[in-house]
Amino acid sequence: MNPMRRKPQQARGQRRVNTILDAASQVFSELGYEAATTNLIAIRANTSIGSLYQFFPNKEAILSAIATRYSVQLGGLLDKVFDSYSAPLSVQISDLIDALTDYYLATPAFQPLFHAVPASSVMRHVADSLCSPIEHRLDRALRVNNAALEPAVSQFYAAICVYILRALIPMIRQPEDEERIVEAVKHALVAYLNSTGDFDLR
């Protein structure tokens, strides 16, 4: 969507880009995308505004790059959960939710992006980047469970599940909420998939 202005060629540049992304993650999560300013990001990254703009053409591009970074991390994470398709679907879903919750709670800057509403085009891109890794893997798991399922249908189920995940995981606002909410999410997803009559959940 918004590519970087220039790929850093030297190690120094790559380091700087990473620092900027870290700082931006922090600032975005504290103030939100709109209220965050590129100057504050630069200051937090211990660099000059000019350096920031040497690598990113504008604020959107920074957000975009962050989303890509999280998307990659998330994908790697979920691959571990879904690596063996032998486990029962309900277990896979449970593991998915656990992994996602852990990542969510451990990564504060990821949180606002995860439940960002895709209103603007940047936000649409962010939401896509973060949801599609989950959706794809879930979709695959569903089709493994029921090979006869139409792709369009399993995709729809997967999308519904991801929307529910996105909605409920952010309900965890204090550590003591975690268990209760995680349980609820698992129940909700399993119950929903079960109610479709298309899956064998044991």
Add this chain to the structure above:
Amino acid sequence: MNPMRRKPQQARGQRRVNTILDAASQVFSELGYEAATTNLIAIRANTSIGSLYQFFPNKEAILSAIATRYSVQLGGLLDKVFDSYSAPLSVQISDLIDALTDYYLATPAFQPLFHAVPASSVMRHVADSLCSPIEHRLDRALRVNNAALEPAVSQFYAAICVYILRALIPMIRQPEDEERIVEAVKHALVAYLNSTGDFDLR
């Protein structure tokens, strides 16, 4: 949160306030809260920026007033759904979803507010205003169905349901999606409540 600066004393003033709120709803829904400008709202309301600030002390107050307006409308609407508690819970939920979906689709300016992420404090207030009418009534219906339920528990169930509603209804983006998604939402909620083992869903 932010009260109106002055209650309009005359019918003319009340009309103007309504016009401003209509215009603001439109502008907020088109551009989002942050990107919307008070000047544009004034222009759309065919009034001057000075007049706007005669009724609202700041931008937040406008959003706040809109949220209140929708909250009241929504409450009235849902009261019709939940007026008789004799219907089976699954029917009440189905009716709730139908009513909410109709309102959502018929009120474009309501949409972004309904799925807005409560990032800032204003937004938190808006989300509260819009969710609590639903949550309260659903909570009541749940307790009617199972009088032995702890209030904290039924409130939790209601909250989960509202979060799911807020997440899934916005998936309707084209008219042809409506039926499929509405069905899914109904399934998801009923299946979830059923899975708790606390309710008699008929």
Add this chain to the structure above:
Amino acid sequence: MNPMRRKPQQARGQRRVNTILDAASQVFSELGYEAATTNLIAIRANTSIGSLYQFFPNKEAILSAIATRYSVQLGGLLDKVFDSYSAPLSVQISDLIDALTDYYLATPAFQPLFHAVPASSVMRHVADSLCSPIEHRLDRALRVNNAALEPAVSQFYAAICVYILRALIPMIRQPEDEERIVEAVKHALVAYLNSTGDFDLR
């Protein structure tokens, strides 16, 4: 090309617009269009940058408005010169050059605009605005002198004359140059038109 953002509705606003244009004329002539800053213009106009942008959407629009202002003034001036078409062409040309030179010397801020090179699109607009009043009137005078002349031809002659005017009048850099250069311009134009064989210059 770049219209004003809003027509001032109150006398106060009209006054402000004029002050801004005066200040901008000065600044543009001192620093050139590129080096001039909107902030400096605002300061010189004893106003705030916000007020400037209330009336003009950007720097270009200011230049545009100035060009229009000069164009109108120039048109009025030349109408006096060309009002009676009875004078011999050489006299009309002489009067034209005198009037233009007087205006040029009396209006320092007009000078850089008059010999501005139409490189960018704004500058093209400026050059057009300032040249066309001269060109049109000269063209008319030429056709009065020789009614049989093709419009395209007389327009070409007029254009050549205006280009020569634009080039030579700026050669006046000190008061003592004036007479010599004005004489030269008159000679050059009359001699050129004479050499075409199309006009009766006495």
Add this chain to the structure above:
Amino acid sequence: MNPMRRKPQQARGQRRVNTILDAASQVFSELGYEAATTNLIAIRANTSIGSLYQFFPNKEAILSAIATRYSVQLGGLLDKVFDSYSAPLSVQISDLIDALTDYYLATPAFQPLFHAVPASSVMRHVADSLCSPIEHRLDRALRVNNAALEPAVSQFYAAICVYILRALIPMIRQPEDEERIVEAVKHALVAYLNSTGDFDLR
């Protein structure tokens, strides 16, 4: 005005300087001096901004060097035209205009410099560099035609002619304009010089 930072010692350095000047000519002619950026020039020259500044101390110096280059080329060109002073003045002028027009049309990057307005001091330097070769040679030709002429007078005549040239040659914007405009320029100059009564134009 601004000398080069360091005379390139090696052939490789000289080649690089030339490449930079070529790129700069192009960029200046496309965007104008102000809007052109040194970074873009470096990129177009397939080199780095650091290397560029190894040869030129600043942006002005690049423009300056370009002007010098054109000035030398132009001088060589005109020497061929004016080599034998035996031809009638009108023929020499005609040849001068033909040569200049050819060069102008064949050298796009020269065009904006040739009709640039000497607003800033760099631009004044550029204009001088480009005009003086023409002016000197024309001045000499005029004095050869009329040996009794005061130098100050012949210089003035030459200056007027150069200003007219600078103004009219840029009127050629399409190939089909060329002939007509070249004719007009020749007429204008010859007619002007003739009208002074100081020359024998054959």
Add this chain to the structure above:
DNA sequence: AATGAATGAGAATTCATTCAT
């Protein structure tokens, strides 16, 4: 010598809000 990263003052422009008429 060459590369490209770093710098930061400074430019244009916006917009919530207040004030004068």
Add this chain to the structure above:
DNA sequence: AATGAATGAATTCTCATTCAT
């Protein structure tokens, strides 16, 4: 009450130039 002019801090982004590698 109504209008719209006034304000200026704040924001995004640029670019000539220097510096580290």
